[in-house]
Amino acid sequence: MAETSVVDQLDSLVSLERGEIDRRIFSDQEIFNLEMKHIFGRAWLFLCHESQIPKRGDFFEAPMGTDNVLVVRQKDGGIKAFLNTCSHRGNAVCRAEEGNVRNFMCTYHGWTFGLDGELVGVPGSSLFYKDKLDRSKYPLRKVAQLESYRGFVFATFDETAPPLPEYLGATGRLGLDLLAERGDMEVIPGIQKFTVKTNWKFTVDNVFDYYHPQITHMSAFALGLIPAPPDNYMEGGAKSETGANLEVPFLPTDLHNVVMVGEYGHAISGPDQDALEVSTGVEPFAWRHNDETQARLGRHGSRVAGHPHIFPTTWVTAGGQLSLRVPREPGVTEIWWFSFRDKNASPEENAALLSSHIHFFGPAGLLEQEDGENWAQSTLQTKGLRSREVPQLLKMGLGTSEVVKDDGLAIIDAPINEHAQLWTYHSWREWLRNPTWEELRERTVPHDRF
Amino acid sequence: MTTETAQQAQLTAVLLQHEVEQFYYHEAALLDAHRYEDWVLLFTEDTHYFMPLRRTVTRRQLHLEFTKPGEMAFFDEDKNYLEIRARKFATGTSWAEDPPSRTRHLITNVHIAEKSGDELQVHSNFLLYRTRLKNDVDQWVGRREDTLRFTEAGLAIAKRHIFLDQTVLQSANLSSFF
Numbered sequence: 001m002a003e004t005s006v007v008d009q010l011d012s013l014v015s016l017e018r019g020e021i022d023r024r025i026f027s028d029q030e031i032f033n034l035e036m037k038h039i040f041g042r043a044w045l046f047l048c049h050e051s052q053i054p055k056r057g058d059f060f061e062a063p064m065g066t067d068n069v070l071v072v073r074q075k076d077g078g079i080k081a082f083l084n085t086c087s088h089r090g091n092a093v094c095r096a097e098e099g100n101v102r103n104f105m106c107t108y109h110g111w112t113f114g115l116d117g118e119l120v121g122v123p124g125s126s127l128f129y130k131d132k133l134d135r136s137k138y139p140l141r142k143v144a145q146l147e148s149y150r151g152f153v154f155a156t157f158d159e160t161a162p163p164l165p166e167y168l169g170a171t172g173r174l175g176l177d178l179l180a181e182r183g184d185m186e187v188i189p190g191i192q193k194f195t196v197k198t199n200w201k202f203t204v205d206n207v208f209d210y211y212h213p214q215i216t217h218m219s220a221f222a223l224g225l226i227p228a229p230p231d232n233y234m235e236g237g238a239k240s241e242t243g244a245n246l247e248v249p250f251l252p253t254d255l256h257n258v259v260m261v262g263e264y265g266h267a268i269s270g271p272d273q274d275a276l277e278v279s280t281g282v283e284p285f286a287w288r289h290n291d292e293t294q295a296r297l298g299r300h301g302s303r304v305a306g307h308p309h310i311f312p313t314t315w316v317t318a319g320g321q322l323s324l325r326v327p328r329e330p331g332v333t334e335i336w337w338f339s340f341r342d343k344n345a346s347p348e349e350n351a352a353l354l355s356s357h358i359h360f361f362g363p364a365g366l367l368e369q370e371d372g373e374n375w376a377q378s379t380l381q382t383k384g385l386r387s388r389e390v391p392q393l394l395k396m397g398l399g400t401s402e403v404v405k406d407d408g409l410a411i412i413d414a415p416i417n418e419h420a421q422l423w424t425y426h427s428w429r430e431w432l433r434n435p436t437w438e439e440l441r442e443r444t445v446p447h448d449r450f
Numbered sequence: 451m452t453t454e455t456a457q458q459a460q461l462t463a464v465l466l467q468h469e470v471e472q473f474y475y476h477e478a479a480l481l482d483a484h485r486y487e488d489w490v491l492l493f494t495e496d497t498h499y500f501m502p503l504r505r506t507v508t509r510r511q512l513h514l515e516f517t518k519p520g521e522m523a524f525f526d527e528d529k530n531y532l533e534i535r536a537r538k539f540a541t542g543t544s545w546a547e548d549p550p551s552r553t554r555h556l557i558t559n560v561h562i563a564e565k566s567g568d569e570l571q572v573h574s575n576f577l578l579y580r581t582r583l584k585n586d587v588d589q590w591v592g593r594r595e596d597t598l599r600f601t602e603a604g605l606a607i608a609k610r611h612i613f614l615d616q617t618v619l620q621s622a623n624l625s626s627f628f
Binding site for chain 1: 501502503505506507508511514517518520521522523524525526531534535537538539541542543544545546582617618619620621622623624625
């Protein structure tokens with residue numbers, strides 16, 4: 001019998017009822033190709049923050065699926081984005097990751113493009129082309145739509161995609177608000193970029209995973225980098241290789257998590273603010289402890305201390321960073337870190353914030369040092385003939401949580417759970433079916449129970 | 451007499467070069483033997499251990515290639531943070547280094563660029579080869595700019611700035627010291 005393609009089994013790849021995922025979705029090339037086409041070829045994707053390209057001619061190269069686009073500040077102050085590929089023979093018209101230019105010249109034959117992507121120079125246009133080349137027909141190919149939400153620049157290749165704020169919905173907008181509301185925010189120079197041998201979905205799944213820090217980042221707890229109440233250990237028993245109780249810290253926040261799931265696959269999941277601040281004895285959210293900010297975030301948004309994620313690959317951290325998970329191959333993902341500061345904060349405040357940006361996440365981060373190998377090893381096992389038949393489990397809290405719908409949000413209050421991951425995979429499957437935008441929205445309206 | 455003085459100066463320079471190189475070999479051996487807490491003792495209390503981000507930029511904008519202190523970096527450490535990092539590996543639960551990586555620090559092109567008072571400005575190149583688990587291999591090549599200070603305990607590192615040659619880092623983490 002011929003082997004059936006994974007794609008033919010879309011229905012069975014994700015089961016919301018059983019909380020199970022087919023592991024083949026993490027290494028199958030055909031699935032990856034479909035993701036590039038139906039998800040990354042259509043979705044609004046985060047490109048950069050406006051503060052990265054303040055002046056005319058400033059540019060930043062950003063990934064959009066398998067394509068690279070140049071995001072460019074225009075003469076009139078606007079922003080445009082176009083494919084970094086010459087309309088003549090395809091060579092990249094820019095080899096730098098960022099910088100400032102007056103125009104982009106292709107180093108192959110010298111075709112030159114303005115900041116707006118228009119073809120402004122063709123060597124030998126009269127002598128060789130006999131002035132018959134209509135330059136207006138060969139600009140750099142633009143993205144279909146580009147929009148900023150509070151300084152965060154997004155683009156889509158799909159001209160039929162709904163406007164950005166509508167795509168983000170209440171959940172996605174709240175995710176970005178939780179960063180924008182911190183002050184007059186700008187990106188600190190330097191985008192950390194590193195490569196993990198993993199499928200991009202593992203890196204997204206992990207954003208919502210508040211079950212892993214106590215084990216994965218145990219050494220950070222041991223050093224007090226993550227505060228934990230003393231002598232309070234999780235029951236159930238993780239044991240060391242010599243059989244000793246590993247003494248996994250139990251946190252009061254484990255019981256008070258708030259989850260929000262939204263149309264198109266956006267989600268937020270993590271501890272609620274009060275539990276976090278009471279349990280840790282610190283106030284990481286001092287910036288929002290005022291009536292105006294609380295009001296702008298709304299009564300639900302102001303409780304969120306966990307991790308917002310904008311489908312498919314944009315994570316906003318609680319500490320003022322934004323992480324992009326960039327799929328390169330089924331088993332290769334780049335992690336990009338955009339780190340923010342408030343332009344009006346004091347030098348001392350910004351120094352402390354910079355130190356936390358550098359010491360928590362990123363490849364040398366005292367937390368994220370440990371993450372990559374978990375994902376790489378998980379990805380590796382999805383290639384085993386028998387190992388890949390073992391389903392991926394997302395059963396925590398399954399079937400026990402009511403969804404409250406209010407202010408355009410779908411909210412779950414529960415102990416640590418895996419609802420947001422499951423929602424991401426459910427939405428992922430609906431995207432892969434390549435429905436119309438209207439159908440996609442309908443199929444990703446949150447359920448009443450998880 | 452002149453010849454003798456010149457020879458004396460040359461000999462002094464060779465001995466200093468020898469001392470610095472031996473210091474680096476000792477340091478590399480500590481790291482490759484996973485003796486991180488002993489390694490941290492080689493740094494002065496006011497040390498600055500810094501690895502900026504590197505970006506691919508055009509020749510015209512090469513001055514923007516590296517981030518500066520106060521901007522994002524991979525490492526921006528004082529002595530306290532170096533100690534924390536060393537202690538982290540000793541917790542027994544730092545899984546990124548358990549099983550431990552096998553590392554080899556190759557230090558070359560050691561050049562004493564400047565000597566003033568009790569401090570030396572020393573440039574060197576490195577190749578850090580790391581292999582993990584069954585077949586994971588990472589290699590980082592780059593340049594270091596150190597300030598070495600003569601102290602009562604011998605040479606100590608008062609500043610280390612590390613310039614990697616990769617821009618998009620080709621590894622899943624940086625759980626090694628450079």
